[in-house]
Structure formats: C-alpha cells, structure tokens
Amino acid sequence: LFRSLKVALCLTPWIGIVWMHGLTRKDAPACGPFVFHASKWVWYSLALTEIYLASLLIWSCHVARNHELSLRRTAKSLGQWRENCQIPPGTQGPGRPESADTVSGAAFS
DSSP: OHHHHHHHHHHHHHHHHHHHHHOOGGGHHHHOHHHHHHHHHHHHHHHHHHHHHHHHHHHHHHHHHHHHHHHHHHHHHHHHHHHHHTOOTTEEETTEESSHHHHTTTTTO
8 A cells, every 4th residue: 555655656746747748838728827837847846856865865875885885895804904913803903902891900900
C-alpha cells in the first residue's frame, strides 16, 4: 500500500507536466488564465523539487561511500602498520595503551 502511494506521489508531477504540455493557449479561457499559468508553475516546481531531492540523495550516498572507502583504507594501512612494527593488538603503539583504565595509572601501579 505504501509503496504504491510513494510511486503515485512521485509520478504525479510528471503526469501534471505532460497534461500541461497538452494544453494550448486556446484552452486557457476554459479553466481561467490564473489557473492555467499557476498550474504550470506548480507542476514544474514540484518536478524540480523531486529532481533536487533525488540528486541530494544520490550525492549523500556518494559521500557516504567515499567516507566508507577512506575508513577502509585507513584501517587497512593501520593493520599493515601494526604487522610491520609487530605491535600487539591491545595497544595503539609503543607505550600507548588503548583503554582509559590503563591511562589513569591502574596499569602502572
């Protein structure tokens, strides 16, 4: 039900644009000049809003993908760094414990 409603709402501006292109200036007096011109503005603005939101969604997915790939490259290089330096997995580096408990001095007493 919701999927068909979403499809109908996405297609409505495009159906309105097709309908408006079918009208001629001779049809304007039948529905009134204000309604004739206002409906053109409404249908086109709705269609442009849909295009803008779709491009915003696509851009957001692109940015999220780039961030994910960057994180994977960083994690891979960190893993290779740990292997090359032979650092145990529980530490960040030589003399740098990972957990806050060890930093507070509990590990050093």
